[in-house]
Amino acid sequence: MEQFIYYIRISLLSIKRAPLPYALTIFILSVGLGVFFANATFYYQLNSDPLPHKSDKLFFPMTLIVPHDCNDCLPPRILSYSNVQKLSSSDIPSAKAAMYSANGYARLHAEQPPVPVTLRITQRDFFSMFDVPLRHGSVWPDDNARDEVLLSRAMALKLFGRINVIGEQLLLDDRYFSVIGVLDHWQMLPRLYDANGRNHLSPGEDIFLPLETGYDLNYQSRTNSRTFDQTDYRKLSTEGRTGARHMLQYWVQLDTPAQQQAYRQFMLNLANAEKAAGRHPSPINNQLIAMADIVDYFGDDPGDIKAFALVTLLFLLVCLFNASHLSLNRYLSNQYEFSLRRALGASRSQLQQQMLADVLIMAAFTLVGALLTGYACIQLMNQLLPNNSLFSHWNLTLLLSLLTITFACSYLVTLYPSLRASFGNLNQQLKE
């Protein structure tokens, strides 16, 4: 330990002798690592798996059952009510839920100013499929229409000032609903159950409403919707249920490969039956996409973060080369001292231990600098690319990664100069 403290003191003395080159090295490494780490944070969070234990068991079925000849012949990314009915007629999935999101206005009574809210209009299996935690109450007993809602914790607090509000009434648009459940803290990020059009980057909804009620009350989808026939989209409760009004996401849980294969076969049989009935003029194209692959399938991965990731990696490399360059100059300036130590009997391993003490000090300074730069860079990125701002938080894994990378970079930057100082020709070095 004493020896280690001695090495640290020698390192600090060396820094004091030429503080500017050392400060520049730390500055450059901190900036490079900070910028890289800021972008790595977004990249990591955006590509993280919100349900690692079941993301390969949840599937989004899509089918090209549309009443016209296709152009690109890809199945629509959103489904019609009638297609969902057909796809959910199978008992193969362990769970299944159709859903869409809508806008609404909530308040406790008509005299209050309305609060804009987002709605997830869905079915009961949604909560078990996506591991939605309930703090109070329960979900609907079946998928029928009913004037009952579940609230997010934040919405319950906003409307009622408390979270145990089971049995309370709220006015959603022009209709009273009973609260039957309140969610616990829950933020699924990325929100992969609604990945179309980069919706997975946005926060979760405030109020959960039964799908049939949403259709009965003509709640329109707040995201992508398309009509492939003459269906009047304002008549969702009637024409919307039978026509080619597409606006639903639909998820099924298929736990085993056998279930997945069986459901694929079911979809094929369904498409063939529709074709035989003359309701399906396009070629058959069914897709069953796992939740883990849904963003890639839709091609909605944010390109800006990927592009910036490439550039920040390049920048980190430049900073590493630069810091190595500065470090080499610093070691060459101190070469005489190294050589003298070698001449007085210090072994190469002792010199390498000295180098490790240098690395530790450099890593400590760099880590602080990188955290500060990374924080500033994240704030800047949130300002300039606000769509990704939900993905800007650090966690333990990320911080430990930064620590490891910082230490590795500090070691790399110091490695070549110290080897050169330790292994060069002693006579030559003492003469220089």
Added chain:
Amino acid sequence: MSFYLLCKVLFSRKVVTTLLLLQLAMALALLLNSILLAQQTQQQLTQPTGLDLEHTLQVQLKPATASLRVYPALQDLLDRQLQAVQAIPGVIAAAYANQSVLVQGGNGGNLYDIEQEERTNVPYVPLYFVSKDFFTVLNVNVLQGELPHYTTPFGDTAQPEVILTQSIAEQLFAGQPAVGREVNLGRVAAVISDFYGQRRSDNVMFNSLQVTPPYSVDWGYSILLRTEPAQTAAVRQQLANVLRAVEPNIELFHISNLAEQHQRVYSNEYGLAMLLAILTALMLLVTMISSYSSTHFHALKRQQEIGIKRALGATKITIALELLAENWLCTALGALFGLGLALFLNQALAQVISIPPLNWWLPLLTSAILLLCVTLATWYPASIATRVSPASATKAL
């Protein structure tokens, strides 16, 4: 000053020179692609929109109760709101529309000449339901036909006539007169000059319009106003209060002028270009630090050599030029490698974002910027080196 000797000096310190060359190459690659992206964003932001961006205001709003979102209550609300905003001093004209102009996406559908559906079908064209003063607000020119003089009431059995922008009319009717022809939305009444509608369209100038109230306001609607140039700010300030006074049960999403809206449509590209510009500035700073440090260190190491040169008659300018020339040579070599790297980076970026390919003059410009930065960075250490006295040569003896 011999080129051969310069190269020899440079490559006598292989590791340092290699590190410097790599940095310079990467800095050039990043600089080049950042400029390309910034240039593209600039072009997008300055492309013609056919609109008076500064003096046209838009309000995006939605009735907050379901009863206000259905006719006839909705029609009454729209009329009252229009009347109120038209009364604001400085407003030249005001109109409502089911959606605003200059947006990412919105309401629309396919459009075709019913006589030639197969050949003319355009898969997506924005469809605007507007009040009759919409054209005055946007200040568009009528190129063919005549604009409808009245708003077709909601639910009227007569199908409203269609107004097309010039680009979509040409696409559908290939230069023939469009007025009087039938498209799937109805009879074409007029062709107006182009204006920027939605970014998601194949052509941002493709737009179709009908003078009729919005079919539905479940996604909100827009009120657009053209103002006297000197009154824009004052009108904007009053808008929220005026609209809330007409009906408090509304949600105002935003009030902005079209210039801000234009910026918002390209905010992602703008954000990325800004980030790359900042990163490029940092990269240049890092490269300058590296060049400075390298020159400073080697000038110190070569004090005796410089002293001897001075003793043998080399002037201060010759010494400074020699040090600068070493860096210029290094920069030129780095820029050469950088070109290859820039090409690679350009192709890699094109996989994930929209970025134009490299052109011939940008590498020259970026190399010049890099050269300037390196010269600035090495100027001070080079000038210090010139202060080495010829007497220091004697130390070598």
